Amino acid sequence: MSLEFSPSSNIALLRESATIAVSQRAKALKAEGRAIIDLGAGEPDFDTPAFIREAGKAAIDAGHSHYTATEGILPLRAAVAEMAREYGPITSSLVAQDVVISNGSKQSLFNACFCLFGPGDEVLIPTPAWTSYYEMVQLARATPVVVMGDPANELKVTPAMLEAAATPRTRGVMLNSPCNPTGAVYSADELGELLALCHARGWWVIADEIYRRISFEHETPSALQVAPALDNLVVVDGVAKAYAMTGWRVGWSIAPRALTKAMTAFQSHATFHTASVSQYAALAALTRRGEADAAIVEMVAQYRARRDAALRVFAGVPSLPLIRPAGAFYFYFDVSAAFPGHPEAGSAFAARLLEEEGVAIVPGAAFRTPDWVRVSYASPEHDVVEGVTRAVRLWSDLKR
Ligand SMILES: Cc1ncc(COP(=O)(O)O)c(C=O)c1O
Missing domain, CATH: 3.40.640.10 (Type I PLP-dependent aspartate aminotransferase-like (Major domain))
Incomplete structure (x- = not known):
């Protein structure tokens, strides 16, 4: 007898992450050879500090x-x-x-x-x-x-x-x-x-x-x-x-x-x-603690430099509703003016930004605010500035 999967009541309401569609499309475009600036990731682009990696290796050798x-x-x-x-x-x-x-x-x-x-x-x-x-x-x-x-x-x-x-x-x-x-x-x-x-x-x-x-x-x-x-x-x-x-x-x-x-x-x-x-x-x-604090201070300084560089780009569009981040490594802004009346302006914007400008970001639907989008700046400063520049340009063009 063949059996078909039907979800249990435990996962009846489970939703796939709303970030997956954009990241899968970004991967497909990359596979086609397109240069994609990926500002979707929610993880540091830095490697784990060396002294911690060494401790991990030592733990393996110590059995x-x-x-x-x-x-x-x-x-x-x-x-x-x-x-x-x-x-x-x-x-x-x-x-x-x-x-x-x-x-x-x-x-x-x-x-x-x-x-x-x-x-x-x-x-x-x-x-x-x-x-x-x-x-x-x-x-x-x-x-x-x-x-x-x-x-x-x-x-x-x-x-x-x-x-x-x-x-x-x-x-x-x-x-x-x-x-x-x-x-x-x-x-x-x-x-x-x-x-x-x-x-x-x-x-x-x-x-x-x-x-x-x-x-x-x-x-x-x-x-x-x-x-x-x-x-x-x-x-x-x-x-x-x-x-x-x-x-x-x-x-x-x-x-x-x-x-x-x-x-x-x-x-x-x-x-x-x-x-x-x-x-x-x-x-x-x-x-x-000394080594860890020094590594964290260095990484935070880089996040701050990227944030500040991108904020200078955002400063060119003062009418774009943007939260000035005081922590983490994300920008969050409301793109509904680009798609008036659209139920998921953030998803529409993220899709256009990826297809036309080659920049991957995360639609705000993932965070239950579908008018917004999230841009991660856990990426090299050049990519962050270039990606934000393209996002701001697209928003300004669509808003007209
Ligand atoms: C708000 C928040 N909490 C928790 C986590 C999970 O982090 P961890 O890697 O420690 O499981 C994340 C990861 O993106 C996060 O954004």
Whole structure:
């Protein structure tokens, strides 16, 4: 008997990433020999710093090829806790037992969503937000609730906006600062007010801080610095972006002990632990602080230089609604004026930009804001400036 696949109810609502169509088309055009400037990628173009690569090689030679504990090797968990303690005073009692190491920060986000939310629960997602938040909440069979950010305030949300979207079924909030896709950063006051509301209402907060160390104006505050308490807070971070270690797959959560235990049990049945060698490489990244900081400062300086060079191009079109990014490595802008009335102006714009100008970017539909597009500047400065120049030119031409 032949059997046809029909999706289980677990994945009934699962959507393929909206970024895939553009990136597949970009690959096809490249295969045809066209020169494509790829500003779609959400990952650093830098190689992992040499001292971390060496630590990974040394871990192989030292025979670290066996299973580790589900929650990761103890010294790495201790190093994460030690860094968190520096935010005190409320973090001063954090220890390794509050930390779970995971396959990238993505798995920690998934662990938290799956262990905290379930059928009937609503989770507030300040929008635009990274595409996986909506999917993760849905895979937990909870309901993602879009809370649209204010275009007059860098598409950020306020406590009043969260309150307006809340119902008695609200169980949690996903926060991300600096934000993918906007690059917007919540100030200590803004973040503190959001966290205070969530604590007062008894909502869980999952704070995704994966871009925190890529900040241009001043240091992005951590939820650990401004939260009124830790009992409703999961802070997720990892080495992928700041340390240019995307492929190593090391992230972590810092969470209350009972939740940490549940997430460990859940992860033990899903993936077990992240690669042993990767954990030792991440250990070098977190404990050889002088070398790591120097590498991060150097990479952030390059992101800043690219951002500033591209901002000079954007300055030529002051009527283009653009968020001036204070962190991460993305520009986000509204292209609806180029396609008035189009339900997905961002997708239409990205398709035209790719076909006519050879520049790949990500449509805002991926982030539940279909009028917008995201341009990554995790690419060489020349490509970023050239790509943004072509995007701005196309927008100006279409808008007429
Ligand atoms: C906002 C956000 N969170 C988490 C991740 C996942 O990062 P990791 O490589 O640590 O799983 C990404 C990756 O693009 C991201 O943009």
